Amino acid sequence: MTSWEAPLGFEDFVRARHVALLRFAHVLSGDRHxxxxxxxxALIRAGTSWRRIRKHDDPExxxxxxxxxxxxxxxxRGKRERLVSEPPDRPAPAADERHDTLWELLATLPRQQRATLVLRYYADMSEAEIADTLGCAVGTVKSNAARALAKLRGALTPANRA
Incomplete structure (x- = not known):
């Protein structure tokens, strides 16, 4: 196997933006792993095409x-099931019950709707930017956001809205 050497500027990009990309992916997927x-x-794919990507205005x-x-x-890759003799460790329970409820509700959304909300409210993108990122029309972004928010509002009980 040959070794791969990172292109010029790629290591600096990874050092500077890795934590922010992890936060973004965590909000998007709902799971740290x-x-x-x-x-x-994403970094593997970007690293192999970095010379082309860095020419764009916004590599992030x-x-x-x-x-x-x-x-x-x-x-x-982690989507595949693996049989193990013992179950993996469980995460510690979260302190805020509303936070857990929100994560559970976000997990019930279809992927496209969840991605739309994450890009809108976490990444603070405009509808046009979201449409460009997802490769769909602005109208689709609007309808996905409206449906997702309606589903979240409907699922929230008065007790966990406070």
């Missing part, structure tokens, strides 16, 4: 689009 896989896959936006596409297409 899946987020790590998404970012790793390009990498975010790779993350979104991998998430929407289910191309993560």
């Amino acid at each position: 899946a987020a790590e896989d998404l970012v790793q896959d 936006g390009y990498v975010r689009r790779i993350i979104v596409n991998c998430h929407l297409n289910g191309l993560r």
